Amino acid sequence: MRCPLQDRVNAHVLLMYGSRPLDPETRERLERHMAECEGCREFVSKQRALWAALDAWAPKPVSHDFDTRLYARIAAEQHVPWWKRWAIPRGSFSWRPALSLVAACLTIVAGLLLQPPSVPEVRNRGRMETVDVEQVERVLEDMDMLRQLTLTSYPEAEAPKPL
Amino acid sequence: MTAAVALERDAELMLRVREGDEASFALLLERHRGPVIHFLYRMVQNQAVAEELAQEVFLRVYRSRATYEPTAKFTTWLFRIATHLALNWIRDRKNEKGLESLDEESTEGGPIRQVPDCKPNIEQWMLHDARLEEVRKAIALLPEKQRAAVLMHKYHEMEYAQIAKVLSCSESAVKSLLFRAYETLRARLAHLI
Numbered sequence: 001m002r003c004p005l006q007d008r009v010n011a012h013v014l015l016m017y018g019s020r021p022l023d024p025e026t027r028e029r030l031e032r033h034m035a036e037c038e039g040c041r042e043f044v045s046k047q048r049a050l051w052a053a054l055d056a057w058a059p060k061p062v063s064h065d066f067d068t069r070l071y072a073r074i075a076a077e078q079h080v081p082w083w084k085r086w087a088i089p090r091g092s093f094s095w096r097p098a099l100s101l102v103a104a105c106l107t108i109v110a111g112l113l114l115q116p117p118s119v120p121e122v123r124n125r126g127r128m129e130t131v132d133v134e135q136v137e138r139v140l141e142d143m144d145m146l147r148q149l150t151l152t153s154y155p156e157a158e159a160p161k162p163l
Numbered sequence: 164m165t166a167a168v169a170l171e172r173d174a175e176l177m178l179r180v181r182e183g184d185e186a187s188f189a190l191l192l193e194r195h196r197g198p199v200i201h202f203l204y205r206m207v208q209n210q211a212v213a214e215e216l217a218q219e220v221f222l223r224v225y226r227s228r229a230t231y232e233p234t235a236k237f238t239t240w241l242f243r244i245a246t247h248l249a250l251n252w253i254r255d256r257k258n259e260k261g262l263e264s265l266d267e268e269s270t271e272g273g274p275i276r277q278v279p280d281c282k283p284n285i286e287q288w289m290l291h292d293a294r295l296e297e298v299r300k301a302i303a304l305l306p307e308k309q310r311a312a313v314l315m316h317k318y319h320e321m322e323y324a325q326i327a328k329v330l331s332c333s334e335s336a337v338k339s340l341l342f343r344a345y346e347t348l349r350a351r352l353a354h355l356i
Binding site: 011012015019020046047049050051052053054056057059060062063066067069070073074077 | 189192196197200201204205210214217218221222225226291294295298299302317318320322323338341342345348349352355356
């Protein structure tokens with residue numbers, strides 16, 4: 001048998017030895033090789049010691065109310081109308097998408113407001129300013145509606161809880 | 164129950180959930196709640212976060228019930244969702260300071276040490292605690308995919324093929340991930356082993 005440490009393709013056999021059942025033929029070949037290869041013997045010895053060290057990391061007990069909380073979330077989702085479920089991202093509510101949308105809207109509006117007036121536009125400046133103000137008002141109304149929609153669907157979203 | 168029977172049972176239960184059987188979902192939850200949370204805990208090293216992510220895993224399973232098809236093992240699907248959520252959480256936190264544990268047991272005076280009755284020797288317990296901290300840090304310093312592969316391989320005894328499906332990579336890639344991960348861990352924990 002070629003040394004698994006030199007033949008990386010079969011190196012996993014060393015990992016399996018001692019942690020997983022190997023087929024009898026592979027096991028026998030590996031043990032015959034290990035009888036002559038100090039490197040592989042040392043590898044297996046250290047790997048077993050590593051696994052013993054990893055075994056010390058026991059998991060913590062699960063909260064007694066885990067299932068209760070899960071079923072409460074399932075029940076809460078089932079009471080949300082389908083169109084709201086579609087409109088609001090699933091999972092933990094995040095303000096980031098809404099903030100990004102607001103920032104984008106404000107940037108667009110600012111760009112429109114800050115455009116230098118061209119000569120032909122000078123005559124219609126009063127009308128343009130009116131149009132721009134109307135656009136700003138519409139954006140602000142959209143933002144407010146989005147906020148209202150969010151608060152109505154997810155009352156807990158008023159106080160987003162960080163993980 | 165043999166592993167093969169258990170796997171068939173999982174798919175059968177999930178198909179019943181698809182048909183509206185809530186009791187079958189409860190059985191699946193009972194069977195897989197612990198392993199999923201334990202995996203997530205070792206990935207993110209915070210029990211509260213692990214339980215939040217685990218809730219999201221089972222929520223997604225429940226949401227997908229209408230379109231569920233047993234094309235893969237149920238546990239593969241479950242751990243794929245869990246790994247995806249854990250990797251996203253880890254990457255989202257990478258810009259935050261350190262990888263220090265937000266152990267909910269911590270108090271202002273430091274983490275609470277629970278001394279079990281069977282170890283009256285405080286020194287032995289502190290040594291055990293220090294070794295455990297070393298193991299946790301060593302795992303936490305692994306690249307995320309290596310970490311996930313090691314946790315699935317070591318603590319959940321998954322085979323290479325299943326880990327490959329969870330991580331959406333080839334079996335040879337998994338073998339390589341595991342070999343490098345264990346090599347790193349042996350080096351980092353050399354003073355303990």
